[in-house]
Amino acid sequence: MTLTVEDVHSGYGGGTVLHGVGLAIPTGTALAVLGRNGAGKTTLVHTICGLIKPRAGRIALDGLELAGRPAHRVARAGIALVPQGRRVFASLTVAEHLALSRRRGEWTVPRVLQLLPRLQERLRNRGNQLSGGEAQMLAIARALLTQPKVLLLDEPCEGLAVDLADRVRAVVAELARGGLTVLLVEQQPEHALAVADRVALLADGMVASTHTAAQLRADPSLTDHVLSVASH
Structure with missing residues (x-):
C-alpha cells in the first residue's frame, strides 16, 4: 500500500x-520527516490521520x-498514529489499553508483548504508573493492534533517557525492516537515519528536499540549512 500526499495545504x-506538501511512501519502506519546531511536522501527521x-x-x-x-474512517483504512507525548490513559491498565485497541489480524497481544517484553511485566499497571519509555512502548503496541498498513510516529524518542x-x-527499526510502512517524524537526524530508507526535510511547511538515508549519512551538512544543527 503506497501512501501518497499531494499538494496538501x-x-x-x-x-x-x-x-x-507532497510525499510518497511505497509499501514496506520507511520515510522520516525531519524539521525544526514549527516546521509543520505534527500538522502533517495530524492531517494524514484525519485529525485536521x-x-x-x-x-x-x-x-x-x-x-x-x-x-x-482513516484509522479503519489502515493508518495508525503513535502521537507525540504518548497520550496513554492514566486510569487504564496496560492490559486494558491492549484489549481496547485489539482488532483481528496478524498483530495479536502475544505478538506485541514478544516485541515489547517490558509491557508483559506491566500488564496490571495503570498508565500513570508507567515510565516515559514504557508509555511509549504501550503507545506503539496500541497502534500495532489496530492492524495498520501505515504507522505514523510523531517524535517517539522525545523526552526519553538515552x-x-x-x-x-x-x-x-525492527518494524520497518519487517515490512511495515512507516512515516517517522523527528527533529534529530541520528534518530531518523537509524530507521529510514529516505528522509524528507521540512521547512516552513514545505518539503525543502528529499534524500536517501545513505546520502545524509555520507554528507550530514545537507540537513544544516534546514535544521540549523551542527554536523556531527
Whole structure:
C-alpha cells in the first residue's frame, strides 16, 4: 500500500501551516520527516490521520482517498498514529489499553508483548504508573493492534533517557525492516537515519528536499540549512 500526499495545504483556525506538501511512501519502506519546531511536522501527521481536515490537496492509501475523512474512517483504512507525548490513559491498565485497541489480524497481544517484553511485566499497571519509555512502548503496541498498513510516529524518542530512546528506535527499526510502512517524524537526524530508507526535510511547511538515508549519512551538512544543527 503506497501512501501518497499531494499538494496538501493545512493548518489551524485561520492560519496555514502546510503549503503544498507532497510525499510518497511505497509499501514496506520507511520515510522520516525531519524539521525544526514549527516546521509543520505534527500538522502533517495530524492531517494524514484525519485529525485536521486539509484545505486543499490529496491524501490516498493505494488509491483510496482519505483527505477530509474523519479520523475513525482513516484509522479503519489502515493508518495508525503513535502521537507525540504518548497520550496513554492514566486510569487504564496496560492490559486494558491492549484489549481496547485489539482488532483481528496478524498483530495479536502475544505478538506485541514478544516485541515489547517490558509491557508483559506491566500488564496490571495503570498508565500513570508507567515510565516515559514504557508509555511509549504501550503507545506503539496500541497502534500495532489496530492492524495498520501505515504507522505514523510523531517524535517517539522525545523526552526519553538515552537507553530508552535507543530501545524505542530499535523497535521502530525492527518494524520497518519487517515490512511495515512507516512515516517517522523527528527533529534529530541520528534518530531518523537509524530507521529510514529516505528522509524528507521540512521547512516552513514545505518539503525543502528529499534524500536517501545513505546520502545524509555520507554528507550530514545537507540537513544544516534546514535544521540549523551542527554536523556531527
